[in-house]
Amino acid sequence: GAGVSQSPSNKVTEKGKDVELRCDPISGHTALYWYRQRLGQGLEFLIYFQGNSAPDKSGLPSDRFSAERTGESVSTLTIQRTQQEDSAVYLCASSSRRGLGGELFFGEGSRLTVL
Amino acid sequence: AQSVTQLDSHVSVSEGTPVLLRCNYSSSYSPSLFWYVQHPNKGLQLLLKYTSAATLVKGINGFEAEFKKSETSFHLTKPSAHMSDAAEYFCVAPLLSSGTYKYIFGTGTRLKVLA
Numbered sequence: 001g002a003g004v005s006q007s008p009s010n011k012v013t014e015k016g017k018d019v020e021l022r023c024d025p026i027s028g029h030t031a032l033y034w035y036r037q038r039l040g041q042g043l044e045f046l047i048y049f050q051g052n053s054a055p056d057k058s059g060l061p062s063d064r065f066s067a068e069r070t071g072e073s074v075s076t077l078t079i080q081r082t083q084q085e086d087s088a089v090y091l092c093a094s095s096s097r098r099g100l101g102g103e104l105f106f107g108e109g110s111r112l113t114v115l
Numbered sequence: 116a117q118s119v120t121q122l123d124s125h126v127s128v129s130e131g132t133p134v135l136l137r138c139n140y141s142s143s144y145s146p147s148l149f150w151y152v153q154h155p156n157k158g159l160q161l162l163l164k165y166t167s168a169a170t171l172v173k174g175i176n177g178f179e180a181e182f183k184k185s186e187t188s189f190h191l192t193k194p195s196a197h198m199s200d201a202a203e204y205f206c207v208a209p210l211l212s213s214g215t216y217k218y219i220f221g222t223g224t225r226l227k228v229l230a
Contacts, residue, residue: 004158033218042205043220055214091159101147101166101209104218106159 002026004107006092012113013082021077021110025094030072033104035091036061043091049075082114119208121221129229134178134193136224138206141187148189149207149218150180159205165189176200201228 005024013019025032034046045059049069060066064083069075079086089111093104122137140148150162163174170182176199180191189206206221 031216035220042222045217045219048215048217050216056212058213059215059217093159101164103149103161103164104151104159108158 004092004094004105006090006107006110008110009108010111010113012115014115015084016081018078018080019082019112021079021090021112023075023077023092023094023107025073025075025092026096026105028072029094029096029105031095031097031102032069032075033093033095034067034075034077035093037089037091037109039088046077046090079112082112084114087112087114119206119219119221121204121206121224123224124222125225125227127227127229128196130198131195134191134196134200134226136191136204136206136226138189138191138221139187140189140206140208147209148180148182150174150178150189150191151205151207151220153203153205153223155202162191162204196226196228198228198230201226 007022032049035043036046037043047054047059047067051072052069064080067077089109091106091109093106095102095104118141120139128134148165151159152162153159162178163172165172165182173179178193180189182189203223203225205223208219210217210219
């Protein structure tokens, strides 16, 4: 696609429910990143995919968080049993470079509100 | 370990006056470094990138940054602020850790431009 697409753009859920956030990277981009941005704060790294492989999942805040990627395409971030502290904007970015130094192209984010 | 420190959380300047947003990094090697901008309710956009080809880097919208290894700094400047520059600015450094490529974001500097 023309840019990184994220859905939903806004999600309001009740505490304890599961949510799925989707990211469609730019076509051909092999690297995909998930970040979390709490209100008024910087970006917190969650996970990186090279293709469909995620070498290190230690950035995920807890075992309630998981992420998958299908090939070099769509990625899904799943949060189980949501808590109020999960409220944030979840940002996805993709890059055409395998290593570091390439530009990250960001989606506009999925704003999650947990009541 | 790589880290990024943005020294000011908020900066206010008058329109037409210079802008200085400060960033210091810590690393045992000369990294790539980036500045990203986030306008209200918009996605993150690359402003400029340093990759060791030149210490003075020019970016979009009249911004530039100078890499100073001796000071471990990568400050962002613009000679004359415009109202449209009001946004949040992030200094970003790459890190390879445990097979994972992370881009580490500073906590951000919110730039306010006064008429």
